[in-house]
Amino acid sequence: QVRLVESGGGLVQAGGSLRLSCAASGRAFSTYVMGWFRQAPVKEREFVAAISERGGRTYYADSVKGRFTISRDNAKDMVYLQMNDLKPDETAVYYCAARNFGWSDYASRYDYWGQGTQVTVSS
Numbered sequence: 404q405v406r407l408v409e410s411g412g413g414l415v416q417a418g419g420s421l422r423l424s425c426a427a428s429g430r431a432f433s434t435y436v437m438g439w440f441r442q443a444p445v446k447e448r449e450f451v452a453a454i455s456e457r458g459g460r461t462y463y464a465d466s467v468k469g470r471f472t473i474s475r476d477n478a479k480d481m482v483y484l485q486m487n488d489l490k491p492d493e494t495a496v497y498y499c500a501a502r503n504f505g506w507s508d509y510a511s512r513y514d515y516w517g518q519g520t521q522v523t524v525s526s
Contacts, residue, residue, distance in 0.1 A: 405429035405515050407499045412520030417491055419524070423484040425499030425517060433457065433477040436506045438513060439484045441495035441522075448498070450508035452484060462506055491526040 411423040423439070438453040452473040453462045461473050472485040482499060497520050500513035507513070 405432065405435060405501050407501060407515055407517035409497065409499045409517045409520040412497060412522045414523045414525065415489055417489060417524055417526050419489055420485070420487045421489065421522060423486065423497055423499075423520060423522075425482045425484075427480040427482070427501065432480040435501040435503060435515075437473075437475055437482040438500045438502070438506070438508075439473060439482075440498045440500060440510050440513075441493070442498070442519075443492075443495040446495075448510045450510070451497070453506045453508065454482065455506060460506070462508065464508070486522075489522075489524045491524045493522065494524050495522060496520065497522050 406428045408426045415421050439451040440448050441451050442448040450464050454473045454475050458475045470488045475482040499517040501515040502513040
């Protein structure tokens with residue numbers, strides 16, 4: 404089992420950048436695929452990015468490719484999401500999630516979730 408805690412959210416102007424962090428505690432962090440999702444009010448939770456267990460492969464939603472970068476540090480049990488050129492419609496609560504046995508862009512396939520961190524992008 405793994406516990407996840409996100410941080411780094413806040414208020415930023417359109418075109419700005421934020422770096423989200425997710426601290427994991429528990430056993431065998433390096434055996435989990437890690438993902439970032441986001442959920443805006445009255446919208447479904449949507450996939451943003453994922454990274455393989457050792458960080459060799461990354462996956463992105465089309466809407467964030469070229470602007471967001473997911474990374475991880477298994478020595479520190481951390482995963483990060485660098486977000487550049489943010490847009491107002493990306494205002495949402497951003498969640499860190501973990502799963503075993505391969506990556507997925509379906510939220511329902513992730514076993515562990517953090518409490519989320521709010522990102523607000525002003526126009």
